[in-house]
Amino acid sequence: MRITGDGIWGPPRDHDEAIRVLRRAVELGVTFIDTADSYGPEVSEDLIREALYDGRGYGDVVIATKGGFTRSGPNQWAAVGRPEYLRQCIRMSLRRLGVERIDLWQLHRIDPRTPRADQFGVLREFLDEGLAAQVGLSEVTVEDVKEAQAAGVPVASVQNRYNLGDRRAEELLDYCTDQGIAFIPWAPVDAGVLARPGGPLDAVSRAHPGATTGQLALAWLLRRSPVMVPIPGTSSVAHLEENWAAGRVELTDDEYEALTKAA
Secondary structure, three states: OOOOOHHHEOOOOOHHHHHHHHHHHHHHOOOEEEOOOOOEOOHHHHHHHHHHOOOOOOOOOEEEEEEOEEOOOOOOOEEOOOHHHHHHHHHHHHHHHOOOOEOEEEEOOOOOOOOHHHHHHHHHHHHHOOOEOOEEEEOOOHHHHHHHHHOOOOEEEEEOEOEOOEOOOHHHHHHHHHHOOEEOOEOOOOOHHHHOOOOHHHHHHOOOOOOOHHHHHHHHHHHHOOOEOOOOOOOOHHHHHHHHHHHHOOOOHHHHHHHHHHO
């Protein structure tokens, strides 16, 4: 999302750095990259192909994308869930990414103006037709996921805003953990007031010299559930490497509990 222009609109200010970010991520060992046709729009998918496509695909890297949001300008988003539009979304993503099947295609938002059965039905069709290997949902509730499952959709992933300071999706995360559904938190580093000087993250950081509060927030997420797949966005190699290093930070039981209670 962050390798596009301001407002998630247009090309990045530094095209070459965006390409370096993508390639460095794979060099570090990243095997999951999340994007959407609305990022740019189209810009993010185009950059991913330019940076990582090897002529046949993306090797061991899973490229997940999303559809169902239209864009009319910077920071402007409108959900459209009509089956014919969602079908256009996935076919255009296939073309831009240069693949015959999307590894993970996610409904970016459930459109309240379109029958939900129609939206869930087309997800099932994408699987049956081989357009997507797996499908997921974004910004949903437990009831939404259950409804999709009841409609015959094997929900592989859920993508909701969730971080140490914003725990509104707690019930959903617990359901995903029980069901073995990947939980992909967006804005995973945004810990808000908990990251301020003198706050809980700052206090824990004293026992981890060199670790940033952002790294500690990611470390907490990674410990929170085995189905957790954080997607911290960035537009710089330096920030990417900082985020990646969070995987080496290990919280003690007391630190983990203190941060959990603080939120």
